Amino acid sequence: MIDFGNIIYWVVVFLMMTGLYLVLASGNLIKKVVGLNIFQSSVFILYISLGKIAGGTAPIFAEGIERYANPLPHVLILTAIVVGVATTAVALALAVRIYAVYGSVEEADIEKQEVDAD
Template identity: 70%
Template sequence: MNIIGLYNYWIVVVLMLIGFYIVIAHENLIKKLVGLTIFQTSVFFLYISMGKVAGATAPILDENYQIYSNPLPHVLILTAIVVGIATTALGLALVVRIYEAYGSIEENDIQVQDTHDRLECQLEAYGRQKPPTLFDQETN
């Protein structure tokens, strides 16, 4: 009974970890978003599993049934799903813009380009007004 009683939560943990792993180990931004949705679903499962009562039925009142599952988690998760898709869409729109700006949706490429740009900017700034380094002052 002990093992069966906690099985749901363990699968929730496994799903959560898979989502977590995708988010931190993969570089592709779309894949990261898919990972986030998996992570999200695992939280949904956690809530819904807690709301379930053994031998109960769906919380739609009827004279034939006495025990109902807890409706509160259902409400919270129902709205969370729709909000989740809205925020995912926002993420996807950001991915599209990132691809237009950098020509890549791999995190690594984006970072390399950023570093490159920053160095170039710095070099350009130094080129216009000679940096007064210690070395220069000594030679003059």
């Protein structure tokens, strides 16, 4: 049974699997990094959707408001987004260095050169 109230969780699973498929199927290292980023963003959406409260508002105190979204997932995810871009930069830097040595960012080319060298 598809419960439409929970459709956001289905979206999370779909995005997560899209990212996983990109990482598994793609032989291009930069495409893999894009896949990891999509996977990561699906986790972000999951956390934020767990912090949502029906009839609530953003977690900024104001007179006359009784219900706020849970601020804890927001904190975890906003720091994770900035950490995520920093670690993505490290992954891309590694890809750039691999390209400088092997002349390619395709796994198949790199493996072939390694086998030929042995």
